[in-house]
Amino acid sequence: VWTSGEVPRTTAFETPDPRQQIQENGAYVTDPYRDDQSLFIATPNGLIILFGCAHAGMINIIRHARQVTGENRLAALIGGTHLGFLGQERMKASIEELRSYSPQFVACSHCTGLDGAFLLKSNFGEQFQYGRVGFEYCG
Secondary structure (H helix, E strand, O other): OEEOOOOOOOOOOOOOOOOOEEEEOOEEEEOOOOOOOEEEEEEOOEEEEEEOOOOOOHHHHHHHHHHHHOOOOEEEEEEEOOHHHOOHHHHHHHHHHHHHOOOOOEEEEHHHHHHHHHHHHHHHHHHEEEOOOOOOOOO
């Protein structure tokens, strides 16, 4: 089991939301969410990644998890994907790359948004579930 620590931002399409600001040295700047955390769990079936809110970007987090753990297979992705803040083109780019990783199970929640959840369901079918209150993963 690993905590993500600070996640390197390696994609061009998962960038911080300029509407979310912090005060730094007396000026308001875009919050880079360096403190965004995820949990990586290695299992015999591959990685389970629990996103907090994926402010670092779902794909950035997955890339980081694979590098940190040495495991490339994705058993489950669970939590907030932050897709709801990307806009259609960047959302599609994230999901396109996610498809290349062939996750066995995807369960999104809150900050994924309706459009993001719909696109995930469209792309992953039965492998997708909305992670509502009371949701259980028994993979």
